[in-house]
Amino acid sequence: MAPQTSVIHDIGYQRYKGARLGRWYANRSLYEHSLRTAFGIGRGAKAKIFPWLVIGIVLGVAIVEIAVRSITGEALITYRGFAAGLSFPIMLFLAVVAPELVSRDLRDRTLPLYFSRPLSRSDYALAKYSALATAVLLLLGVPQLLIYIGAIFTRTDGFSGAMKELGDMGPGLAGALIRAVVLAGVAILVASTTGRRAFAAAFIVGVFVITAPVVGILSALGNETLLHLAFLANPMTLLQGLEQWIFGRPGGEGMPIGDMGPVYGVGAVALLAGTLLLLLARYRKVAA
Incomplete structure (x- = not known):
């Protein structure tokens, strides 16, 4: 019988005795990482191209507005009109960023690594949506904040002018918040249906592009009620209708929604609630 030569080596394994940061810290870390990913921070140059191209377009509009105000003293675009007039860059940003946040994890099958931590499926979905x-x-x-800073330096009425400008900017920032909350839900839900980023981007663009002609078709049918409700069919025009109901017609103009403003409010809430509920249901069923 051969002699036993096996030896147990003590290589210094020890129990972890430090603080366990828990679920809240995991959620915060995932949110911060996802927000950095949205702008390509900490990643290669290729990941920064499209997000920063959109950022450049948006900042370019702001710089032109500041320049026009400083030269003529007149506003080229209102704060409320800023977000509404940049629907295409917003759509492009959503189509590029949302697949980066969730489709990559589906494709690379990294979800089991996330769920092995004190992080639930709902936590993962809501952290990605929040980012x-x-x-x-x-x-x-x-x-908009840059435009505001540029505007107050061109006004000659001092503190009262700065406060008036702040009052004008308030609805613009509120409109930005409404669009961010609702449109992010739509984009992240669509992106979570596939692990292929190109497909996810195409599907997100399709949601906004395909529904736009529906608005035109319903508006052209000649029925007054349909005309007032037609803008519910597209997420972008739905939010414009909501904003118009809350803050009134911009400059006496706007979409012909009639007295259907409350319907647009209900529609926006239903869209947000529906997308979040479907998102949570999606991640309860996704394989880990």
């Missing part, structure tokens, strides 16, 4: 909503809010809010 995207914050990114959109920064995309629309920061340029």
